[in-house]
Amino acid sequence: MKQWNELTTAGGTGVHPAGPIIAARGLTRVYPLEACEVIGINEVDLEVRAGELVVLKGDSGSGKSTLLALLGGMDRPTRGCLIVAGQDLSTAGVWDLTRFRRVVVGMVFQSFNLLPTLSALENVCLPALLAGVSYGKVRSKAMELLAWLGLESRVHHLPGQLSGGEMQRTAIARALINDPPLILADEPTGDLDSANGHRVMEHLGELNRRQGRTVLIATHSTLADPYATRTVRLKDGGIAEMTWAD
Numbered sequence: 001m002k003q004w005n006e007l008t009t010a011g012g013t014g015v016h017p018a019g020p021i022i023a024a025r026g027l028t029r030v031y032p033l034e035a036c037e038v039i040g041i042n043e044v045d046l047e048v049r050a051g052e053l054v055v056l057k058g059d060s061g062s063g064k065s066t067l068l069a070l071l072g073g074m075d076r077p078t079r080g081c082l083i084v085a086g087q088d089l090s091t092a093g094v095w096d097l098t099r100f101r102r103v104v105v106g107m108v109f110q111s112f113n114l115l116p117t118l119s120a121l122e123n124v125c126l127p128a129l130l131a132g133v134s135y136g137k138v139r140s141k142a143m144e145l146l147a148w149l150g151l152e153s154r155v156h157h158l159p160g161q162l163s164g165g166e167m168q169r170t171a172i173a174r175a176l177i178n179d180p181p182l183i184l185a186d187e188p189t190g191d192l193d194s195a196n197g198h199r200v201m202e203h204l205g206e207l208n209r210r211q212g213r214t215v216l217i218a219t220h221s222t223l224a225d226p227y228a229t230r231t232v233r234l235k236d237g238g239i240a241e242m243t244w245a246d
């Protein structure tokens with residue numbers, strides 16, 4: 001994906017001095033149901049520069065998850081223009097979308113989405129193995145990531161043998177294994193107690209501040225607020241307010 005290569009630096013941080021990593025214009029997702037249509041998001045214009053940490057807020061049903069799914073190439077817009085890391089996601093073919101999801105985006109979900117029969121280490125390795133990287137390389141990188149997240153003593157545990165916070169940190173390691181420049185997290189602290197929520201946010205904040213990754217977090221919690229470079233408030237599928245940190 002040529003455009004994505006152009007956005008990476010030699011260090012692979014995903015920081016590019018010029019131009020947005022996300023550019024959305026008139027972005028709309030309508031869910032057609034049998035009796036009616038439901039608006040997920042409506043006419044959203046949003047630009048995010050590489051290196052920002054954007055917190056998406058808004059009432060339940062305001063469109064946060066819908067927007068993240070579109071930005072992550074997991075869903076298609078009904079209309080509007082969406083370019084992420086140089087890839088036009090409104091027109092991309094299936095193959096380009098698959099590559100985009102593998103190379104550009106690391107997704108972190110509230111419900112972790114770990115495979116229950118694989119160990120923490122194997123869960124983390126999987127996306128890189130699917131991308132064709134050798135097991136030796138992947139394993140040592142996965143071990144490094146899990147150690148960075150404080151999980152070195154849990155690498156051989158199955159998800160069912162981990163706490164919620166440990167599962168979420170494993171899911172973060174998995175999201176990072178392919179070095180994505182863009183991290184999208186949907187309620188990453190929603191199922192965690194306050195101490196684990198803080199810990200997860202510290203890691204997401206560090207990925208942004210120290211490593212320059214672009215991070216978008218949809219959340220109802222205030223835990224992400226100290227790390228935000230910008231807060232975007234959604235209402236009824238549209239952007240109601242944007243606030244930049246000082």
Ligand SMILES: Nc1ncnc2c1ncn2[C@@H]1O[C@H](COP(=O)(O)OP(=O)(O)OP(=O)(O)O)[C@@H](O)[C@H]1O
Nearest residue numbers: 031038039040058059060061062063064065066067
């Ligand atoms: N697959 C779907 N089919 C139909 N409607 C949907 C679908 N997914 C979301 N919606 C609707 O789109 C709107 C936005 O939903 P979305 O999940 O993006 O909200 P949200 O801001 O993430 O809410 P929450 O804070 O509860 O997670 C809601 O009205 C929702 O009912």
Ligand SMILES: [Mg+2]
Nearest residue numbers: 064065066186
């Ligand atoms: Mg949601």
